[in-house]
Amino acid sequence: MTLRAAVLGHPISHSKSPALHLAAYAKLGLDIDYSAIDVTVDGLPAFMESLRGDESWCGLSVTMPLKTAMIREVDEVRGAGAQLGVINTVVFEHDGGTVRRAGYNTDVAGIVESVRHAGVASAPHAAILGGGGTSAAAVAAVHELGAGHVDVFVRDASRASDAEAAAAAVGISLTVRPLTEAATAVAAAELVISTFPPRAADGLAEELASLPGTGAGVLLDVAYDPWPSRIAEVWSGHGGAVVPGLEMLMYQAAEQIRLFSGRDVDAAVIDVMCDSVGLPRRVF
Numbered sequence: 001m002t003l004r005a006a007v008l009g010h011p012i013s014h015s016k017s018p019a020l021h022l023a024a025y026a027k028l029g030l031d032i033d034y035s036a037i038d039v040t041v042d043g044l045p046a047f048m049e050s051l052r053g054d055e056s057w058c059g060l061s062v063t064m065p066l067k068t069a070m071i072r073e074v075d076e077v078r079g080a081g082a083q084l085g086v087i088n089t090v091v092f093e094h095d096g097g098t099v100r101r102a103g104y105n106t107d108v109a110g111i112v113e114s115v116r117h118a119g120v121a122s123a124p125h126a127a128i129l130g131g132g133g134t135s136a137a138a139v140a141a142v143h144e145l146g147a148g149h150v151d152v153f154v155r156d157a158s159r160a161s162d163a164e165a166a167a168a169a170v171g172i173s174l175t176v177r178p179l180t181e182a183a184t185a186v187a188a189a190e191l192v193i194s195t196f197p198p199r200a201a202d203g204l205a206e207e208l209a210s211l212p213g214t215g216a217g218v219l220l221d222v223a224y225d226p227w228p229s230r231i232a233e234v235w236s237g238h239g240g241a242v243v244p245g246l247e248m249l250m251y252q253a254a255e256q257i258r259l260f261s262g263r264d265v266d267a268a269v270i271d272v273m274c275d276s277v278g279l280p281r282r283v284f
Helices: 019-027 044-051 067-071 079-084 108-117 134-146 163-171 178-189 200-210 230-237 247-262 267-276
Strands: 003-009 030-039 057-062 091-096 098-104 126-129 147-155 173-178 191-194 216-222 239-242
Touching: 003 019, 019 247, 030 108, 030 126, 030 191, 030 267, 044 067, 067 098, 079 098, 079 108, 079 134, 079 163, 091 147, 091 247, 098 134, 108 191, 108 216, 108 239, 126 134, 126 178, 134 147, 134 163, 134 191, 147 163, 163 173, 173 178, 178 200, 178 239, 216 230, 216 247, 230 239, 239 247, 247 267
Parallel strands: 003 030, 003 057, 126 147, 126 191, 147 173, 191 216, 216 239
Antiparallel strands: 057 091, 091 098
């Protein structure tokens, strides 16, 4: 039987997840079909109910705006997802005629691995742009990298609740600051993680462009379409290292593939995943 998996979100047509997953399953010799399905928050309960009783499903990738809403659709939340209250992965666990839905968050691992690959050292002076669901994973990732504090820059302080909850859960101090203060602050940071949607950081990018330079810091911009983003262009032009969102996507997808298939994702699988989205192969 062909197994099924998919990425859910709204909008979703731009997603590179199908390319990453299908390349990996082909390399692993697994018969798993993976597609992109447009699902809104309001439509999520009905969609999840429609899968009940279908034993062909093995997993779901979950992107915006469903990462918090999906919590209500699973039977159990594990690992970082349980700490953060935000999940991006659902695994269908089959036991006889019973199917259990387990939620995970692989975004944390995706962020950690992608910035480590870029050379980020331990305990970086870090800043996060945006306070939504992905910022929660960013807070946990910064903590895992050894930072004791992080500044989170948002347009509206009332929308930083996911980031604040994550900081309390993992035990890192956090200061919410207005986006109007971000340019000077992030220019001096060793690690900046932008969790803004595409083009939302363009205004900040123009502010950064007027500054003398960004130093030697690393910027991870989780938005990858269009690419390069304006903030990535400015950051790179000022001498900083840029990690494209595709790097994070690739590493978090590798964790999902392990969970969906029960198979190891080795260097050869990572290489074909990189090939599928135009990333350079890793040097292990």
